[in-house]
Amino acid sequence: MSLFVAQDLVKRFGGLVATDRVSLSVEPGEVHALIGPNGAGKSTLVNLISGLLPADGGSIVLDGVELTAMSAHDRVRHGLSRCFQITSVFRGDSVRDNLLLAVQAHSGSSFRCFRRRSTEAGLRERALELAHKVGLEDMLDRVAGTLPHGVQRKLDVALALAARPKLLLLDEPMAGMGPEDSQQMVELIARLRAEAAILLIEHDMDAVFQLADRISVLDYGKVLASGDTAYIREHPEVQAVYLGTEELR
Amino acid sequence: MSDELHSAAIPSSGGVARWLPWALLVALALLPVVGAQLGLDYYVGFVRRMLIVMIAATSLNFILGYGGMAALGHAGFIGVGAYTVVALVDAGVSSAWTAWGAAVLVSGAFAALIGAVSLRTRGVYFLMITLAFAQMLYYLAVSLSAYGGDDGYGLYSPLELGAGRTTGDAALFFWVVLAIAALVFSFASRAAVSRFGHALTGIRDNETRMEALGYPVYRLKLAAFTGAGALAGLAGALLASHNNFVSPSTMHWTESATLLVMVVLGGLGRRWGAVLGVAVWLVLSEVLKLYTEYWHWPLGLMLIAVVFAAPRGLAGLFDDRSSA
Numbered sequence: 001m002s003l004f005v006a007q008d009l010v011k012r013f014g015g016l017v018a019t020d021r022v023s024l025s026v027e028p029g030e031v032h033a034l035i036g037p038n039g040a041g042k043s044t045l046v047n048l049i050s051g052l053l054p055a056d057g058g059s060i061v062l063d064g065v066e067l068t069a070m071s072a073h074d075r076v077r078h079g080l081s082r083c084f085q086i087t088s089v090f091r092g093d094s095v096r097d098n099l100l101l102a103v104q105a106h107s108g109s110s111f112r113c114f115r116r117r118s119t120e121a122g123l124r125e126r127a128l129e130l131a132h133k134v135g136l137e138d139m140l141d142r143v144a145g146t147l148p149h150g151v152q153r154k155l156d157v158a159l160a161l162a163a164r165p166k167l168l169l170l171d172e173p174m175a176g177m178g179p180e181d182s183q184q185m186v187e188l189i190a191r192l193r194a195e196a197a198i199l200l201i202e203h204d205m206d207a208v209f210q211l212a213d214r215i216s217v218l219d220y221g222k223v224l225a226s227g228d229t230a231y232i233r234e235h236p237e238v239q240a241v242y243l244g245t246e247e248l249r
Numbered sequence: 250m251s252d253e254l255h256s257a258a259i260p261s262s263g264g265v266a267r268w269l270p271w272a273l274l275v276a277l278a279l280l281p282v283v284g285a286q287l288g289l290d291y292y293v294g295f296v297r298r299m300l301i302v303m304i305a306a307t308s309l310n311f312i313l314g315y316g317g318m319a320a321l322g323h324a325g326f327i328g329v330g331a332y333t334v335v336a337l338v339d340a341g342v343s344s345a346w347t348a349w350g351a352a353v354l355v356s357g358a359f360a361a362l363i364g365a366v367s368l369r370t371r372g373v374y375f376l377m378i379t380l381a382f383a384q385m386l387y388y389l390a391v392s393l394s395a396y397g398g399d400d401g402y403g404l405y406s407p408l409e410l411g412a413g414r415t416t417g418d419a420a421l422f423f424w425v426v427l428a429i430a431a432l433v434f435s436f437a438s439r440a441a442v443s444r445f446g447h448a449l450t451g452i453r454d455n456e457t458r459m460e461a462l463g464y465p466v467y468r469l470k471l472a473a474f475t476g477a478g479a480l481a482g483l484a485g486a487l488l489a490s491h492n493n494f495v496s497p498s499t500m501h502w503t504e505s506a507t508l509l510v511m512v513v514l515g516g517l518g519r520r521w522g523a524v525l526g527v528a529v530w531l532v533l534s535e536v537l538k539l540y541t542e543y544w545h546w547p548l549g550l551m552l553i554a555v556v557f558a559a560p561r562g563l564a565g566l567f568d569d570r571s572s573a
Contacts, residue, residue, distance in 0.1 A: 050461060076463030088458045090451060101451050104444055105463040111472060113436075113445035120444075163463055 003028045003063055003197050004080075004167045009048050010057035011041075011221075018044040020221040021058070024199070026167060031189070031198045033208045036218035037241060042201050043085060045218065046171045049199070050082045051075045063166055076105075079166035085175055085201075087152045089159065091145030095136055098144050098155055099127035102162035126162075134158040134188060150181030157188065161195070168196040174204045186210055209233075217241065277427055281420035290419065294491075297423050299531050300430040301487045306512050306523035307437050308480035313509070314518030315441055316473045317453030321376045321505050322363070322383030326478040328390060328500025329356040330485025335402045335495050339395070345408035345416055345425075345490065352486035353479045359386075360478020364471050380502055390497035401496025408490055416490045426487055433480060438520050449473055450518070514555055516562025525563050 002025040011019035018041045026032045036042050047053040049060060051072035060067045067075045090098050100117065103126045104110060117123065131137045134154045139147065144155060153173060160168060173189065174182045186207050189198065193211075202208050208215065209229055216226040217238050225235045232238055277296070284293040305327055312318045330352035337348045367378045396402045407417035416422040440446050448469050451459045460466050489495045498504070507530075515526020533551065537544035559566050 052457065052461065071465075072460045073463045073465050076461065081463075082461055084458070084461070088455060088461075090454050090458070092454065097447075101447060102462050104447065108444075110444045110448040110464060110469065113440040113443045115444070116439070116442050117444050117447055118442065159458070159462060 001064075002026065003030075004199070005061045006049060006058065007061075008058040009045065009055055009060070011044055011048055011053065012056050018221050019048060019055075022218070022221070022223055023058075024216060024223070024226075026197045026199055027213075028197055029193065030213045031193055031200055031211050033200045033202060033212035033215045034218060035202065035205070035208055035215060036224075040218040041221040042218055043171065044221075046082065046085075046169055046201055050080065050169055076163050076165075079163070080169065081160040081163040081165035081167075081196075082169035083153075083156045083160045083171055083173060085171040087149070087156050089144045089152055089155050091143075093144055094141050095131070095144055095147070095155060096127060096140040099130050099136075099140075099158060099162070100124070102159040103127050103130065106163050130158045130162055133161060150177055150184065153177065153181070153185065154188065157192075161192070165196045168192065168198045170198060170200045170202070172201055172203060174202060174207055182207060274427075274431055278424065281423045285420065293419060293423055295531075295535065297419075297426050298488070298491055299527060300426050301484050301491060302508075302511075302531065303524050303527045304430050304433050304487070305481045305484035306508055306515075306527045307433055308477040308484070309508055310512045310515075310517065310519075310523035311437055311440070311449075312473050312477040313512060314516075314522060315446055315453065316449040316470060318368075318470060318474060319372070319376045320367075320379040320474070320477075321502065321509065322379035322381075322386075323477075323481050323508050324500045324502065324504035325363075325379075325383030325386040326356045326360055326481035327485035327488065327504070328383075328386055328497070329359045329478075330482030331489040331495040331499055332390060332393075332396065332485075333482070334408075334486045334489040335396050335404070338404055338408070339402075343406070343409050345410050348408055349483060349486040349490075352482045356482020356485065357475055357479030359482075361471065361475040364474035364478070368467060368470050368474060380505070383500060383505055384502055387497055387500045387502070390500060397496070399497060401494055401498075404489060404493045404495070407493070422490070426491075429483070429487070433483075434524065441520065445469070445472075453518075510552065514552060514562060516564030519562060519564035521567070522562050522564045529563060 004026040006022065006024045009019050009022045022045060024032070034042060034045070044053065048055045051070060055068070062078060062080050065078050067078060067080065070078070090101065100123055103123050104117065107123065107126065128137070131140060134157055136151070136154055136158060139151065144152060157173065170189065173185050177185065182204060189200070189211055192198065200208070200211060212229060214226065214228055215232040217224040217232065219241050224241065225232060225238050280296060281293050284290060305323065309320070309323045312320060333352040333355040334348045337351055342348055363379070363382045367375055367382065370378055391399050407415040409415050410421065410425060414421050448464055451464070452466055452469060456466055485499065488499070511526040511530045512523050513526070514530060515524065516522030534544055534548055537547055555563065
């Protein structure tokens, strides 16, 4: 059985159908890449799945649990965590405080208001663990907003990992990165697949073909094609969509 | 703004910061004794009122400074607290603790209801809707003819504090207010560095990310708003006992605005911000009143000067000095 199944998702903005009966599935341990030209509806789809936008139709099931009617934060608690295309970290806080805030959301209540958080050793340990996982252990005291772009992206991923997700949604993790940073991110994602299944939305074709087990192509809000890398590479319609915009080796 | 807020949130290790609050507490506790000796009873009363306003400002600072909720209806909850005392006294209640406790509960309940609706909105809309609710409460008070309507309601007999003492005992009432204000301040300071406080500042800085991290953003904000409303109601109840009088003007929107100005003046989202803002504002207006009838003028000019010279509030100035 698939770990994650999105069935017939629909989203309309006025007359525009941004997501048109999209169905997707992710198997346990799989990296499923979602590609498509600009304006294909990738970001809308990510927001529908993560619950930041309400869907007009369809259903979402993760690990046997129906998430469709849940708020975004409840979906996270059930194992669906995401990163943001535009890096979304707490810019004025140190890396450590960013991680602590992410960890705190998933261990005990955040309504506690009598105890200093700084006395909670368990949170600090878990934050450190996260830092090691993405390679930020040397930057714990740096203010997040002052870090280079590539490092902030890693922090963004670390924040998403705090939920111990079953499915990780990565929304263009390589966006705006140079080749060196991109390669580091590819290596990081390759390691993360041991912990969670990944739905990867990405423009960088090199990265997609390195990482993905399966690829779905989105165009005008519809799934144009879905299959393994070889199938997608040879698919005539996919080639037509990307002709002149991206080269599929 | 948030960048600066955080760099300053790192506790300064100076010894002054440690003993100053206690020295202040002792000095304030001695005030009624010294004041009686020197015949400065008026000023003891003035400081008592200042402490009460500090409770309200501290609660506003918590939701506005830490939670980023720009509420312009805080005087509404002060009024609900004050009118709860009026209603209970009118019904024959004579215990201060009962009346004040009920004020906390009733204003907390009002805050929960108003917050549940208002917190569906953000920014300017949130400001407008909290203002609208507070004005509704204001007109409700005006229309309550049983409690004097526009003319207000006089509380002719002081409330009982137990052991035969009442709020009419100026020194004792002062100490009670001081103790409550100190407790509220300590609680707010602690809550700001607790899990709850960290979650609130996270929501202020990046609400969408907090939701995506798994935080129940709406419920956290509602909890803060409700708590702040309850504390504002407590301030209102104490104010009713302090003045022995309650009128709808307590909850007029200009009162909410003044409270907001005091908090901004002192330093939004800073531990000492609300306390400092109230002290400076009330002392200045008191002093200026001695010299001129048009005391609003210099006060306004000073406020503009502060906004330019210390955009992070007066508490921000102290942070700079201690870290430099």
